[in-house]
Amino acid sequence: MDLDELVLRVHPGNGIVARFGGVVLAVVEPDASQDSLVDEILRVVEACVVEGPLPGRSLSRRLAALISQAEPDEVPSFAALAQVEGGLAVLLHGSIEATLSGPEGSERLSGRQAASWVDRIIDTPVDSVVVGGDGEAAAAADMRTSLREGVVAGGGLSLVAAAVAPEAPAAPSAPAAPSAPAAPGPGVTDLDGATDDPFLEDVDGAADPPDVPRWAAEPDDLEAALEPDPAGVADVNEEGDEAVGPVIKGVICARGHFGDPSAEYCAVCGTSMDNRTLHLVDGNRPSLGSLVFDDGTTADVDGDYVLGREPERDEAVVAGRARPLLISDDDLEISRIHAGVVLDGWDATIVDLGSANGTFISTPDETSWTRLIPHVPVVLSGGTRVRMGQRTILFDSPSSP
16 A cells, blocks of 8 residues: 555544655644644654655654653644655544554554553555544545645545545636746855855755645645736836735725724825724735845845745746845855745735755744744744744844844
8 A cells, every 4th residue: 555645534623633755644633732742643653755766764762762752741742644665654642543444354442541642554555535533533534625745734634545535626727827927047146245156065965855834724725825816926116116916905095105904004105004994905916025144235025935944946946936046155054045025915825845954933032943844934023033044034024123
């Protein structure tokens, strides 16, 4: 059985469902005290995925070592399934169960049946797997979902053979997007003026994971997430006037400025929006702010970016859906393709693209850093700081304190 050949449907819930190459994971209803272990589990899964096409045995050993060193209350209920030679590795912990069905019958495994955890190798043919909270494994899956790669919210999952999986409703087709300018090629100038060698290897010999899933979405959704809105593409005219972004819904302030319908004050003139009727109109999205780097360099947040030592290699940059921001890093703590900034309506989001050392944020009211879950976008509020390696970036926007 090949996990990659099975369709994954997501059960509704407040946990996490993830799918990476050869591995699926379900975390059921974790509470706040278990967040750090959830993050660690996700990092272990991704680390095993890049080691090879059959990560099951390595994943089981690493997860067992991780949860054995933690306090019992810190470990969430979860199930991990991964490919091994000739079968499937299944690890269950806590109040979660899995029902595996195939030509030879069905088998039900429950995390409650073990004092520690269930760790099994299933070597009989399997054509469907249902995973859910203890006693809820048969919960109906959302038939509109078909997770191919990434991390999403959910309460469990169903894996079924493609031949018997009902087709999810087709998404409406979007108008074709106008062509975007060609992305800069190798030798793009760094933010500090230096030019990276796009074929330079890390001094420690470690290359970035080649095929780590990048976003919390299916591949088709990923392409749409980085693609400019169909209504228009950001552009800057020769006179250097303000960039004109894609057409989105907004409101007009008393002085005629187009702005965010959720804002309390106009970002241009500062006029209060309290007494304005929220009548939405179409308009070109203006810049949402600036990225201010620790060396004083700035970049307008008027489109999508990929950040890293060699961002021009990213598929979204090559296709012209995002622009590269090269970041110098003498310590090589920043990955070649490290993080992305993606605009969604009036929001700017930051997402870690599976970097080796992580991306961290700190909001204006926080004094500590929070590591982002890879491939899960987080909305940037004004004044939020972003850290990659030893470099820091401030998101400066009209909403900054």
